[in-house]
Amino acid sequence: MSRRIVVPFGPQHPVLPEPIHLDLVLEDEHVIEAIPSIGYVHRGLEKLVEKRDFKDFVYIAERICGICSFIHSVGYCQGIENIMDIEVPKRAQYLRTIWSEYSRLHSHLLWLGLFADSMGFENLFMNSWRIREKILDAMEETTGGRVIQGSCKVGGVRRDISDSKLKDMVKDLDILSSDIEDLCHVFFDDDTVIHRTKGVGVISKEAAYSLGAVGPTARGSGVSTDIRKTGYVAYADLDFSPVVETGGDCYARCAVRARELLQSVDIIKQAVDAVPSGDIDVKVKGNPDGEYFSRVEQPRGECLHYIKANGKKNILRERVRTPTTANIPALVKMLGGCEMADVPVIVLSIDPCIGCAER
Amino acid sequence: MTIEEQKYTDIMKEDLLKNVKDKCESGYRLVQIGCGKFGDIFEINYSFEKEYSFENLRIKTTEGEKVPSISDIYWGSFIYENEIHDLFGVEVTGINLDFKGNLIRTTVKAPFNVKNVTKVKPEKKETAEKKTEDN
Amino acid sequence: MKLFSMTKTIFKTLGRGPSTIRYPKEPAKRYEGTRGQVEIKIEDCIFCGLCSMHCPSDAITVDKPVKIWTIDRFRCISCNSCVEACPKNCLCLNNVYHEPVLNGPLTESFTGSAEPAEVSSEN
Numbered sequence: 001m002s003r004r005i006v007v008p009f010g011p012q013h014p015v016l017p018e019p020i021h022l023d024l025v026l027e028d029e030h031v032i033e034a035i036p037s038i039g040y041v042h043r044g045l046e047k048l049v050e051k052r053d054f055k056d057f058v059y060i061a062e063r064i065c066g067i068c069s070f071i072h073s074v075g076y077c078q079g080i081e082n083i084m085d086i087e088v089p090k091r092a093q094y095l096r097t098i099w100s101e102y103s104r105l106h107s108h109l110l111w112l113g114l115f116a117d118s119m120g121f122e123n124l125f126m127n128s129w130r131i132r133e134k135i136l137d138a139m140e141e142t143t144g145g146r147v148i149q150g151s152c153k154v155g156g157v158r159r160d161i162s163d164s165k166l167k168d169m170v171k172d173l174d175i176l177s178s179d180i181e182d183l184c185h186v187f188f189d190d191d192t193v194i195h196r197t198k199g200v201g202v203i204s205k206e207a208a209y210s211l212g213a214v215g216p217t218a219r220g221s222g223v224s225t226d227i228r229k230t231g232y233v234a235y236a237d238l239d240f241s242p243v244v245e246t247g248g249d250c251y252a253r254c255a256v257r258a259r260e261l262l263q264s265v266d267i268i269k270q271a272v273d274a275v276p277s278g279d280i281d282v283k284v285k286g287n288p289d290g291e292y293f294s295r296v297e298q299p300r301g302e303c304l305h306y307i308k309a310n311g312k313k314n315i316l317r318e319r320v321r322t323p324t325t326a327n328i329p330a331l332v333k334m335l336g337g338c339e340m341a342d343v344p345v346i347v348l349s350i351d352p353c354i355g356c357a358e359r
Numbered sequence: 360m361t362i363e364e365q366k367y368t369d370i371m372k373e374d375l376l377k378n379v380k381d382k383c384e385s386g387y388r389l390v391q392i393g394c395g396k397f398g399d400i401f402e403i404n405y406s407f408e409k410e411y412s413f414e415n416l417r418i419k420t421t422e423g424e425k426v427p428s429i430s431d432i433y434w435g436s437f438i439y440e441n442e443i444h445d446l447f448g449v450e451v452t453g454i455n456l457d458f459k460g461n462l463i464r465t466t467v468k469a470p471f472n473v474k475n476v477t478k479v480k481p482e483k484k485e486t487a488e489k490k491t492e493d494n
Numbered sequence: 495m496k497l498f499s500m501t502k503t504i505f506k507t508l509g510r511g512p513s514t515i516r517y518p519k520e521p522a523k524r525y526e527g528t529r530g531q532v533e534i535k536i537e538d539c540i541f542c543g544l545c546s547m548h549c550p551s552d553a554i555t556v557d558k559p560v561k562i563w564t565i566d567r568f569r570c571i572s573c574n575s576c577v578e579a580c581p582k583n584c585l586c587l588n589n590v591y592h593e594p595v596l597n598g599p600l601t602e603s604f605t606g607s608a609e610p611a612e613v614s615s616e617n
Binding site: 209295325 | 389391439442456461
């Protein structure tokens with residue numbers, strides 16, 4: 001038996017966008033075991049809920065993550081609306097759906113870029129981000145912010161999108177989707193990508209399910225779970241089915257995200273076709289009293305906002321369980337038995353967002 | 360406005376492992392374990408999901424009491440249990456991957472268990488003045 | 495030709511010109527709705543303090559007795575919360591980002607009085 005050594009990986013590492021530390025137990029080049037540790041960016045945002053008006057906390061909920069920020073605010077608002085039994089206008093629900101899907105597009109494009117970068121495919125990285133820039137422009141034009149949108153509030157949304165603008169957005173997306181298809185084609189077919197990702201970091205369907213993996217990590221292993229299917233915001237009216245791949249390796253997870261790009265474009269088009277006219281918000285009176293687990297599907301997977309309030313202005317407790325937290329056990333299992341050189345690709349393949357995970 | 364039915368079941372701490380085992384055997388996946396401190400009581404929620412039906416087991420515990428780990432049943436629960444220990448100071452016994460308070464490292468131990476974790480305002484002013492002096 | 499899967503993209507890009515902006519030379523992209531920074535019409539301000547209460551990042555301080563409204567530009571996250579809270583509609587959010595600065599803090603105070611608003615910036 002060869003000698004075992006422990007190699008520290010991260011928190012500062014060229015491919016890691018965010019600080020996660022792994023202790024890799026190596027035998028030659030094989031990883032025997034990986035022990036994760038986080039805790040570099042804990043900000044205590046959940047605790048802040050005790051000091052803020054529940055309506056103002058949306059701004060903080062949104063800043064839990066810099067990528068899926070809009071969906072965090074949807075999750076939080078939805079929780080409050082459930083407790084207070086507020087009926088949100090249909091138009092607001094549709095706008096939330098459209099922005100959520102825009103966030104998903106931008107997050108997946110960002111991730112595809114980073115993933116290409118993690119295997120050293122710089123050119124693909126730049127191409128992904130070039131497309132993402134167009135998505136961000138549309139976001140900034142309609143909400144006022146590139147990544148922190150600030151357009152969701154308890155009881156509705158802050159800004160309306162005019163019908164002509166919605167049509168323009170769809171037109172832009174039509175042009176973009178040909179670019180996205182070209183990009184997906186590279187991710188699906190390119191030899192470099194296949195060599196680096198096929199059969200790497202395999203996790204079986206059963207393991208992914210029992211470890212509680214969510215989002216593309218679970219769907220890449222064949223677990224068909226997508227919280228959008230519970231029909232929150234306007235998803236109940238739209239026609240789509242979860243993108244599922246059965247490979248369970250990095251290639252499958254990448255393919256899920258690439259195919260979800262086109263699915264998101266499709267959902268946006270459906271939503272724009274069906275968007276009703278009317279109010280975009282309702283007045284919120286009183287304070288919440290009760291508890292609710294609000295679940296939303298973020299680009300990275302299922303996100304859960306637990307809200308418990310007692311009829312005061314300040315909420316008692318908010319607990320956010322972000323998709324990255326749920327995917328860490330799966331990541332640990334994936335890393336056992338892989339090659340040292342594949343570790344960056346595998347870590348990236350769950351789309352880790354440690355800032356979210358620690359809040 | 361209701362999206363989905365959510366079931367809450369209050370159980371005793373002693374029955375936790377038995378109940379969780381039942382859930383595991385009937386094919387539920389662990390969604391999360393979350394803690395909250397209300398008054399002197401810690402409420403720990405164990406959330407499970409199966410085919411989009413969402414269920415909750417809830418136990419109550421107080422300061423100094425130990426909570427058994429469910430990591431023998433759900434391997435992935437270590438991340439939540441360590442988090443609860445680090446943020447609330449609730450001791451969880453028998454975790455398969457015990458970080459012993461080093462998963463989330465904070466300057467204040469168990470920050471969600473203390474009354475106030477606020478910044479000190481006067482200090483900030485002093486440093487600001489110092490900076491202008493330096494300039 | 496799996497090895498040359500990027501070729502199509504390369505040719506497409508060649509005809510398109512650069513996707514980036516030569517920033518200081520060309521102005522940055524800006525939309526009507528872009529959230530820039532908070533502006534105040536100090537003569538309308540009644541110093542009620544609602545804006546500072548609703549500020550998520552504690553950037554605004556209001557001193558009612560001496561009528562001073564102060565904003566810390568470094569703390570401000572341009573969230574529009576104060577603008578929505580203002581009962582007199584004297585706050586607004588423009589679409590211009592602040593010029594880059596080399597050192598802080600960057601606080602701006604506005605004093606409300608009978609004479610025109612006086613702006614002082616301490617650096």
